[in-house]
Amino acid sequence: MVGSKFLDLSHNIISGIIPKSLEKLQNLKYLNVSFNKLNGEIPSGGPFKNCLSQFFIYNEALCGSSRFSVPACPTPSKHRSNRKKVLVLFILLGIALVFVPSIFVFLWIRYRRGKRAPQQPDSLAFITRERISYYELLQATEALSESNLIGSGSFGSVYKGVLRSGTAIAVKVFNLQLDVASKSFDTECEVLRSLRHRNLVKVITSCSNRDFKALVLEYIPNGSLEKYLYSHNYFLDIFQRLSIMIDVACALEYLHHGCLSPVIHCDLKPKYGLDGLVSTKCDVYSYGIMLLETFTRRRPNEFEGDLSLKQYVSYSIPEAVMDVVNVNLVTSMGNRYQKELDLVASIMKVALDCCAESPAGRTNMKDVVGMLQMMKIQLLAF
Missing domain, CATH: 3.30.200.20 (Phosphorylase Kinase; domain 1)
Known part of the structure; x- marks a missing residue:
């Protein structure tokens, strides 16, 4: 992608901001992101100096230079910010004056009732107020x-x-x-x-x-990934498989990095861990095996002897990727064929990095999400 001169991402329902890092792609001559759901500031350096305004039309909330025919980005006002803080403070004080006495009354009533009611031997713990017996x-x-x-x-x-x-x-x-x-x-x-x-x-x-x-x-009605991988009634192409695995990676990234303390899923299928210690690195290993299975359509438990799915793939990457990839997954001709083959080899490399023998050598889910999302953009540009 670094050497590409033309990049057309229009009509792809892409959301979020335009990465400022794209300013570094000096060889990029044409970039079209119209008809998406992008927001935030349009970069102004590098290839963006020569971009036309029609390359950014029909997005949700882009802003920046007037030459792109978009509104100027808002600048934070210190005075307005202070006024908002004072207003929020008064609202919170008003809420506290109204509700704090009510809460004390409610807790007192519950305390009185709790002293009169006998303790139940069978408990019901509910995450929400909805009760299901x-x-x-x-x-x-x-x-x-x-x-x-x-x-x-x-x-x-x-x-x-x-x-x-x-x-x-x-x-x-x-x-x-x-x-x-x-x-x-x-x-x-x-x-x-x-x-x-x-x-x-x-x-x-x-x-x-x-x-x-x-x-x-x-209840999620669409069924499991296993159904779509191994049933003869379905076939997932490269884009669909990559999109599914990015969604799984985003969920793990949230569990590992987006919570107050890391949450270990510890139940991805298949569940793998060679170090014997429960940590986020166990999830990373399991995710790597899952990513290999998704693109090879080979179950991790179908190998005999000392051979494993990880070894089966690592022996063939990158030179003989077609020997391990799911049949008919790469069907393009000419230049696109080689690009898709290289892309699948890169995905396999990410999976193998997740499956490193040493937990310390495994990548983290933030990096996995970033790499796979970049590959998805590359796939759209083919």
């Missing part, structure tokens, strides 16, 4: 019928269910025969209270008693 979950999943089984994980199984309201749900039931499963349930409940990301399944509530612990999740 144990019996309603049984009814929704047809008594955890095997026909409703979606899949199994390290600590339990997931079932599809339909509530009386017609809402489809996924119920993750923990295997309480495993001591770690009970601890995992309590940990997940605590962690999931604060997680908010578009690529993470939303938690509706949780249900718990002495003999049953479950999380009630939003």
Whole structure:
């Protein structure tokens, strides 16, 4: 991409800002990002000095130089900022004066009631205020019928269910025969209270008693990645596979770097870890194996002896990438064929970097997201 002179990214529904780093691409003569959802300031250096205004039309909120026919970027006003701070302070004081006494009254009433009510032996812990009873979950999943089984994980199984309201749900039931499963349930409940990301399944509530612990999740109807990889009724092209894996990487980046303290997923399929220690590096390793599986369509457990999926790929990259890549994934002709082949080889290299033997040698999810997103832009430019 560094040596490319023409880059047309128009009509691609790209959001976010235009990276200022593109100013360094001195050889770039033509850049068209019109008809997208970009915002923020248009860079003014490097190739942007010669760009025409029509290359930036029909975006959400671009700003910058008047020669691009966009409004000037707003400049922060210290005086306006101070006025806003004072206004917010008065609003917060007003809210406090109204609600703080009410909260004390509410807590006092609850305290009085708690002293009169006997302690329940079976507890229900809910992440939201919506209440779903144990019996309603049984009814929704047809008594955890095997026909409703979606899949199994390290600590339990997931079932599809339909509530009386017609809402489809996924119920993750923990295997309480495993001591770690009970601890995992309590940990997940605590962690999931604060997680908010578009690529993470939303938690509706949780249900718990002495003999049953479950999380009630939003049901995702499109099925698993495994279905799309191994079913003969579906075929994912390079762009679709790369987009899916970028979404997974973004979710892991949020868990590892976007929370107050790192959250370890520890249940990616397949679940791999050679160091024996639970850390974010375990997730990175598992993600790398998942990325290899996505582009080779080879299951990690199908190899015999000392050969592994990681070794199978590393022996063929980059010279013989077609020997390991999913059949018919690269079908282009001429110059585009070689570009797609090189791109897949680069993706495999990222995956192998995630699977380094030493945890310290593995890349982090922030870098993975950045590299894969750049490859996606390259693919669009072919």
